[in-house]
Amino acid sequence: MLVVGGGPAGSACAYWLADAGWDVALVEKKHFPRVKTCGDGLTPRSVRQLADMGVEDQLEGAHRYYGLRANGFGKTLEMRWPEHPHFPNYGYTITRHDLDGIVVERAAKAGATVFQGTEALAPILGEPAEGAALPECQGATVRDREAGTERELRARYVVVADGSLSRFGRALGTSRDRSLPQGMAIRGYYTSPRHDEPWIESHLDIRDAEGTVVPGYGWIFPLGDGRVNVGVGLLSTDKRWKGANTTKLMETFVQYAPTSWGLTPETCLGPPTGGRLPMGMAVGPHVGSNTVVVGDAGGSINPFNGEGIAYGYETGRLAAASVGEALAGGGREALALYDERLAHAYADYYKVANAFVRLISNPQAVQLCVGVGMRSEWLMTQLLRIMSNLMRPDALGPAEVGYRAMEAVAHLLPDTLSARLSA
Ligand SMILES: Cc1cc2nc3c(=O)[nH]c(=O)nc-3n(C[C@H](O)[C@H](O)[C@H](O)COP(=O)(O)OP(=O)(O)OC[C@H]3O[C@@H](n4cnc5c(N)ncnc54)[C@H](O)[C@@H]3O)c2cc1C
Numbered sequence: 001m002l003v004v005g006g007g008p009a010g011s012a013c014a015y016w017l018a019d020a021g022w023d024v025a026l027v028e029k030k031h032f033p034r035v036k037t038c039g040d041g042l043t044p045r046s047v048r049q050l051a052d053m054g055v056e057d058q059l060e061g062a063h064r065y066y067g068l069r070a071n072g073f074g075k076t077l078e079m080r081w082p083e084h085p086h087f088p089n090y091g092y093t094i095t096r097h098d099l100d101g102i103v104v105e106r107a108a109k110a111g112a113t114v115f116q117g118t119e120a121l122a123p124i125l126g127e128p129a130e131g132a133a134l135p136e137c138q139g140a141t142v143r144d145r146e147a148g149t150e151r152e153l154r155a156r157y158v159v160v161a162d163g164s165l166s167r168f169g170r171a172l173g174t175s176r177d178r179s180l181p182q183g184m185a186i187r188g189y190y191t192s193p194r195h196d197e198p199w200i201e202s203h204l205d206i207r208d209a210e211g212t213v214v215p216g217y218g219w220i221f222p223l224g225d226g227r228v229n230v231g232v233g234l235l236s237t238d239k240r241w242k243g244a245n246t247t248k249l250m251e252t253f254v255q256y257a258p259t260s261w262g263l264t265p266e267t268c269l270g271p272p273t274g275g276r277l278p279m280g281m282a283v284g285p286h287v288g289s290n291t292v293v294v295g296d297a298g299g300s301i302n303p304f305n306g307e308g309i310a311y312g313y314e315t316g317r318l319a320a321a322s323v324g325e326a327l328a329g330g331g332r333e334a335l336a337l338y339d340e341r342l343a344h345a346y347a348d349y350y351k352v353a354n355a356f357v358r359l360i361s362n363p364q365a366v367q368l369c370v371g372v373g374m375r376s377e378w379l380m381t382q383l384l385r386i387m388s389n390l391m392r393p394d395a396l397g398p399a400e401v402g403y404r405a406m407e408a409v410a411h412l413l414p415d416t417l418s419a420r421l422s423a
Contacts, residue, residue, distance in 0.1 A: 009295025
């Protein structure tokens with residue numbers, strides 16, 4: 001078993017496979033701890049996965065927070081994470097520098113062999129497999145980046161977990177469905193007197209110096225260590241995406257953010273960095289004859305809120321279950337169950353999310369939806385539960401009913417996502 005990439009998706013997959021007793025090698029091109037561009041926000045969904053992997057108590061220095069403070073159209077609402085039978089009512093903020101190595105180490109402790117500083121250069125392709133969506137992959141040519149040496153790593157199954165650019169996945173034949181949304185985001189760090197607040201904060205209408213709403217949204221996530229993570233994001237479905245410049249948007253947001261956060265050139269800790277957010281399962285296929293694609297490499301980010309860490313852990317875990325069954329004798333048919341597991345977990349929800357994102361890409365619709373929503377704390381609390389995928393399976397409360405209504409509407413739309421997941 002070879003896993004390419006040691007981010008949340010690859011490390012979780014390696015952990016669950018090694019924990020089940022399988023022989024796993026993970027290659028990661030960087031050395032941990034390493035810097036990774038992110039908002040550094042863990043929702044209750046991520047916390048649940050970290051707890052299941054037995055590492056929640058190792059999140060030293062992580063800042064515990066209890067909900068979202070949403071700002072928009074002159075209103076501010078503070079909404080706590082809901083009580084839920086499966087998820088905690090809190091999240092953490094922690095830099096990826098400090099987080100990612102913990103899960104990789106957990107995988108290594110469970111028995112995975114981790115090659116850090118080792119880049120997978122290209123897949124070793126076998127014969128094209130009949131009827132499979134991706135060619136057979138016999139392993140990878142890898143390079144030890146320090147020694148400069150190259151060698152081949154062969155494996156029966158290969159997990160593609162190399163993140164949003166996914167060069168390795170694309171060399172195998174994955175591609176993005178451009179009709180589905182993609183995000184673009186940028187973040188930087190500031191020192192701030194409000195660094196240890198118990199809320200993460202979002203701004204739904206960023207205004208320029210003239211008071212005009214500009215496309216995009218902003219966040220300020222307190223890290224509890226003197227710093228805050230400040231960022232902005234934009235969606236490809238927004239007509240204004242093409243001309244948008246995230247660096248400029250970031251400057252506008254920093255000017256616009258409440259002065260009490262103290263975001264000034266003096267408190268800025270360095271230039272911001274950004275990246276793409278492939279979402280809504282828009283990248284695929286997810287299964288080949290002996291390959292599975294997880295996390296950002298498979299476009300697993302939640303389009304509703306741009307959250308990708310939890311979905312990296314979750315898809316890594318789902319893939320590990322299918323690869324384990326394939327290794328146990330189920331072969332290609334068992335591996336193909338990964339597609340079914342993904343569809344079961346996400347197809348309906350992401351269809352609704354993709355439709356919602358298209359809707360709010362229209363500035364008038366944002367103004368209407370957010371403007372109306374922000375007048376009701378109750379309504380926004382229900383929306384928070386839907387957007388962070390924290391609805392209760394055991395209850396039919398307002399959030400669940402609202403979601404079912406959105407689902408019914410989304411089902412009337414053309415179904416490119418289901419086609420992608422069942423391709
Ligand atoms: C600005 C920004 C803010 C965000 N904020 C949040 C947030 O607050 N909360 C949240 O949940 N999500 C957030 N996300 C999304 C989140 O960062 C991703 O969804 C998440 O990192 C996906 O995990 P992954 O394991 O799939 O990929 P990655 O985390 O990208 O991991 C891939 C790993 O593979 C390695 N790699 C790549 N190519 C190779 C190769 N050829 N050989 C070996 N190794 C390789 C990389 O070095 C990397 O370590 C944000 C994204 C951006 C861009």
